Amino acid sequence: MDYLQNASELPYELPDFAAVDLAELVPAFRTALVDHAAQIAAIANNPEAPTWENTAEAWEESGQMLQRVLAIVFNYTGANATDQVREIEATISPELARHFSEIWLNRKLWERICDLPEQPEGSEEEALLRELKKSFIRGGAELDDAQRESLRDIDAQLAELTTAFGAQLQTATEDAAVLLTDEAEVAGLSAADKEYFAKAAAKRGEEGWLIRLGLPSIQPVLESLENPAARAKVHEASLNRAAGSNEATLLQIVRLRAQRAELLGFANHAEFVAAAETAGSLSAVEELLNQVTPAAVANAHGEYKRALDKMAVSGAEGTAGAAGTAELSGADWPYWDAKLRAEELDVDEAELKKYFPLEQVMVDGAFFAAKRLYGIDVRERTDLAGYAPGVRVWEVTEGEESPVGIGLLLTDMYARPTKRGGAWMNSFVEQSNLLGKAPVVVNVMNIAEPAEGEQALLTLDEVQTVFHEFGHALHGLLSDVRYPTLSGTNVPRDFVEFPSQINENWALEPAVLRNYARHVETGEVISGEFVDAIRAQAKWGQGLATTEFLAACWLDLAWHKLSAAEAEKLAATDDAAAQVESFEAETLERAGVDVNGALAPRYRSAYFNHIFAGGYSADYWSYLWAEVLDADGFQAFVDTGAAVGESNDAADLDDDDVRFAGERFRRIILSRGASIDFEDAFWMFRGQQRSVQPLLDRRGLSQG
Numbered sequence: 001m002d003y004l005q006n007a008s009e010l011p012y013e014l015p016d017f018a019a020v021d022l023a024e025l026v027p028a029f030r031t032a033l034v035d036h037a038a039q040i041a042a043i044a045n046n047p048e049a050p051t052w053e054n055t056a057e058a059w060e061e062s063g064q065m066l067q068r069v070l071a072i073v074f075n076y077t078g079a080n081a082t083d084q085v086r087e088i089e090a091t092i093s094p095e096l097a098r099h100f101s102e103i104w105l106n107r108k109l110w111e112r113i114c115d116l117p118e119q120p121e122g123s124e125e126e127a128l129l130r131e132l133k134k135s136f137i138r139g140g141a142e143l144d145d146a147q148r149e150s151l152r153d154i155d156a157q158l159a160e161l162t163t164a165f166g167a168q169l170q171t172a173t174e175d176a177a178v179l180l181t182d183e184a185e186v187a188g189l190s191a192a193d194k195e196y197f198a199k200a201a202a203k204r205g206e207e208g209w210l211i212r213l214g215l216p217s218i219q220p221v222l223e224s225l226e227n228p229a230a231r232a233k234v235h236e237a238s239l240n241r242a243a244g245s246n247e248a249t250l251l252q253i254v255r256l257r258a259q260r261a262e263l264l265g266f267a268n269h270a271e272f273v274a275a276a277e278t279a280g281s282l283s284a285v286e287e288l289l290n291q292v293t294p295a296a297v298a299n300a301h302g303e304y305k306r307a308l309d310k311m312a313v314s315g316a317e318g319t320a321g322a323a324g325t326a327e328l329s330g331a332d333w334p335y336w337d338a339k340l341r342a343e344e345l346d347v348d349e350a351e352l353k354k355y356f357p358l359e360q361v362m363v364d365g366a367f368f369a370a371k372r373l374y375g376i377d378v379r380e381r382t383d384l385a386g387y388a389p390g391v392r393v394w395e396v397t398e399g400e401e402s403p404v405g406i407g408l409l410l411t412d413m414y415a416r417p418t419k420r421g422g423a424w425m426n427s428f429v430e431q432s433n434l435l436g437k438a439p440v441v442v443n444v445m446n447i448a449e450p451a452e453g454e455q456a457l458l459t460l461d462e463v464q465t466v467f468h469e470f471g472h473a474l475h476g477l478l479s480d481v482r483y484p485t486l487s488g489t490n491v492p493r494d495f496v497e498f499p500s501q502i503n504e505n506w507a508l509e510p511a512v513l514r515n516y517a518r519h520v521e522t523g524e525v526i527s528g529e530f531v532d533a534i535r536a537q538a539k540w541g542q543g544l545a546t547t548e549f550l551a552a553c554w555l556d557l558a559w560h561k562l563s564a565a566e567a568e569k570l571a572a573t574d575d576a577a578a579q580v581e582s583f584e585a586e587t588l589e590r591a592g593v594d595v596n597g598a599l600a601p602r603y604r605s606a607y608f609n610h611i612f613a614g615g616y617s618a619d620y621w622s623y624l625w626a627e628v629l630d631a632d633g634f635q636a637f638v639d640t641g642a643a644v645g646e647s648n649d650a651a652d653l654d655d656d657d658v659r660f661a662g663e664r665f666r667r668i669i670l671s672r673g674a675s676i677d678f679e680d681a682f683w684m685f686r687g688q689q690r691s692v693q694p695l696l697d698r699r700g701l702s703q704g
Helices: 022-044 052-061 064-079 083-104 107-115 124-138 145-175 191-203 228-240 247-263 269-274 282-314 333-345 349-353 358-374 460-477 493-508 510-516 528-538 542-560 564-571 576-591 622-633 635-639 655-668 678-686 693-698
Strands: 178-180 209-211 377-380 392-397 405-414 424-429 440-447
Touching (some): 022 064, 022 083, 022 107, 052 107, 052 124, 064 083, 064 424, 083 145, 107 124, 145 247, 178 228, 191 209, 247 542, 247 576, 269 542, 282 333, 333 528, 358 377, 358 405, 358 460, 358 493, 358 510, 358 655, 405 460, 424 460, 440 460, 460 493, 460 528, 493 510, 493 528, 542 576, 622 635, 622 693, 635 678
Parallel strands (some): 405 440
Antiparallel strands (some): 178 209, 392 405
């Protein structure tokens, strides 16, 4: 347990994963809780008058052992969730919730924080004091004794329920994997995909092709499967996973969140969440959604009609009926849309993937772009080990000649049964000048692992995800603040996605694209014609993609706009599954996002991990808010000559202009964490207030 009680002696305090004994994690966690509670008590009961050093900085210095334990546990629960890890999470989550409830409700500590003098305007100290006061108030510091007891109970219950939802979903998703046993069912799949799915089946002791499900409703494999019945099997499994197991849990979560919000003086949980974001209010959020929804739905209807016409002209039979009928099912839409895209854009998807080997995309793409912009160097440390086979460790430095260490990046790119779906960034160690700590972050994805001796070839979506998640990593790695509370990605949800979405733009920038998009067999650099087709493809199907996203946003808000009384009534049902299904249908109809019965929200409630097990409750809209910032903000790079954006001009840009723009973004945004006023920082970087129009233009949703 010594490796948890004391900072790791490995470079940058990288956890010694080889020494991790899962059986020690719960005892270590409980020891860390006792230590942290003692540290908090010492601050609260200090007989000396409160000063910045003995209160605010003492707070920031506390709980380091607890942070080390939680970093391992919560990284493992996402990326390496064995049954034992899930049991550990289920054990510690309610205990952790109770621990922090006691801290937020500690009157003496709250009084000391309130007694601290105001700090210099624009300073990190001012930002930290603001964040501390906000956290304590939102944690119940101003409640009376009876309300405090209610809040303690609610927080403990929510910790148990959200943990249970995530665990149930992971099990249900694995159980819902579709086994196809007839060669005719896998017609249309590439040889590499068939081999991958066959290996997945073999690992489970079965013959055939096992299609594991990703988190969203629409599974990528639907674009390729020629067999309508096979498409229907996969789509039905996706839409119905966790049905009958998660509905009662989510209704209780909604009920408790509504009660908690009202205790804290808010009308509902959605108002509670929006108040802490850069959006500031629920009305501002709904205004943005209402700006985008009509154009997205109109485009989605047009795309549906064109895909239906394509199916009819082809004389093929879909899952909704015979050829030429006036229906196109949700299972068929992606397939016929892909056929239309390939025909009109003349993009061979299988051939396109050959330009995107994972290693090239990551090293010669994402890492190369970061070097051009920020002057940093990323080199693999083969002497350091990750937490699972295939996890790689990279050292990030300020440059090659006299490298100054910045931190470590771990990459965990391949899918495995113990990893939840999706892609994300986490931290093992957060940057802090006060504590003398450099960052250690991890990027996680779920790319299909290639056959031995072969390279993983990525889709365009996966390429952009590599850049996206590395954007989060850069936000953590390039942080340069004194206080860990303000470090890296510890910013509002509707701002945290801004740097990552900005970083996606570099995936298709000509200078970067030419450096990594080389044919895996011939080494040939991707052609200009292919690039033009890719750019056109980026706007293809945005009606469907945007509308399914918006449907999930409206569903999220609908659950979390319920009052405590309304949520209590729903949770009292005898048939939770029917109640949830009815609520979903009414919500989607009211939002106007249904498209001929063929469009499902990106996540249905029973598998909406972001909002019922993750940190995005009443906040799924934050991706859209950040994309507004990104679509508008990236123009600052174009205006300074550091990027060409959507221009077809592939001329080389001046390296000095690129570095100047990169250093501005690093200095104004990436390095500052939560120490900034986010609206002011965006204005300072962009030179004007944000506009939604660039987002509509990018997605091809502009009208008139």
